[in-house]
Amino acid sequence: MPSVSSFLIRTALVHLVLGFTIGAILLVGKAVHHVPFQYLPIHIELLLVGFVIQLTLGVAFWMFPRLTTITDRGRTKPIFAAYAVLNVGILCCCLSVFELPLLLGFGRAMEVVAMVAFVLNLWPRIYAFGRY
Amino acid sequence: MPCLTRYFIKAGLLYFGGGLALVFLSNLLALDEYPWLASATPVYFHMIMVGWITQIIMGVSFWMFPALARDNPRGNERLGWLAWAGINLGMMARMVGEPLSASGTSVFPGLVLILSALLQWLGGLAYVVLIWPRVKGK
Numbered sequence: 141m142p143s144v145s146s147f148l149i150r151t152a153l154v155h156l157v158l159g160f161t162i163g164a165i166l167l168v169g170k171a172v173h174h175v176p177f178q179y180l181p182i183h184i185e186l187l188l189v190g191f192v193i194q195l196t197l198g199v200a201f202w203m204f205p206r207l208t209t210i211t212d213r214g215r216t217k218p219i220f221a222a223y224a225v226l227n228v229g230i231l232c233c234c235l236s237v238f239e240l241p242l243l244l245g246f247g248r249a250m251e252v253v254a255m256v257a258f259v260l261n262l263w264p265r266i267y268a269f270g271r272y
Numbered sequence: 273m274p275c276l277t278r279y280f281i282k283a284g285l286l287y288f289g290g291g292l293a294l295v296f297l298s299n300l301l302a303l304d305e306y307p308w309l310a311s312a313t314p315v316y317f318h319m320i321m322v323g324w325i326t327q328i329i330m331g332v333s334f335w336m337f338p339a340l341a342r343d344n345p346r347g348n349e350r351l352g353w354l355a356w357a358g359i360n361l362g363m364m365a366r367m368v369g370e371p372l373s374a375s376g377t378s379v380f381p382g383l384v385l386i387l388s389a390l391l392q393w394l395g396g397l398a399y400v401v402l403i404w405p406r407v408k409g410k
Contacts, residue, residue, distance in 0.1 A: 141337075141338055141407070141408065141409055141410065142409060142410060143409030143410065144409075145409065146407050146408055146409035147409070149407045150404070150407050153400045153403065153404060153407070156396055156399075156400060157396065157397060157400055160392065160393050160396035160397070161393060163389070163392070163393075164389035164390065164392065164393040165389075167366070167385050167386075167388060167389035167392075168385070168386050168389050170370075170373065170385055171369075171373070171381075171382035171383070171384075171385035171386045171389075172382060173382075187321070188321075192321075192325060192326075192329070195329060
């Protein structure tokens with residue numbers, strides 16, 4: 141597994157634990173009829189973008205067909221940068237629930253930038269069997 | 273494919289089918305006449321996101337991620353079973369507790385929801401402890 145994938149997947153696992161913890165707090169809140177609904181967007185953000193999407197990207201970078209040579213997965217520096225930008229975006233979106241609405245727009249923009257970088261990097265690795 | 277992976281994937285498929293059926297029912301029937309169905313939105317959402325997607329991720333990663341060691345390739349499998357039991361029992365408790373909680377004010381549904389929260393949280397934690405050492409870069 142390339143190191144950038146291990147960073148992506150381990151960060152996704154951290155988000156899984158945080159997202160499940162907040163989810164458990166929300167569910168206990170529902171049980172005692174006092175749900176802290178303001179934290180629901182953090183729960184969704186951590187599990188949907190932080191866990192599912194980030195883990196998918198990490199596995200895709202690891203498992204997709206390589207480029208021209210057997211070890212060539214393309215440049216890793218843009219992926220490391222996208223990893224950093226994605227997680228800054230997730231953090232900003234989570235912090236936006238504390239009455240900081242501007243952070244939501246900034247965070248979403250960061251996430252879009254990261255996704256574009258991932259797509260541009262992974263695109264050439266999606267090709268028909270036997271092309272190379 | 274390891275036995276634990278098969279259990280994760282087959283349970284995931286059941287939740288996928290069940291979740292879609294519940295979505296279908298929610299769209300088909302008038303929610304005013306079936307209040308338990310109105311409370312089912314978080315249930316079917318979690319059946320698909322936790323019961324289906326998360327369990328598929330857990331099962332396939334347990335199967336496909338790099339081996340831990342030659343003599344112990346997949347780590348402590350008991351943690352995997354704990355994760356499977358936690359997620360599935362927790363989801364079932366939620367499927368029972370949510371409609372009951374919405375339709376009454378007795379203490380019992382609340383306790384079921386607390387149990388569900390605890391089981392799912394433990395299940396998620398057990399999975400992360402199990403899979404973490406197998407996520408290693410070169």
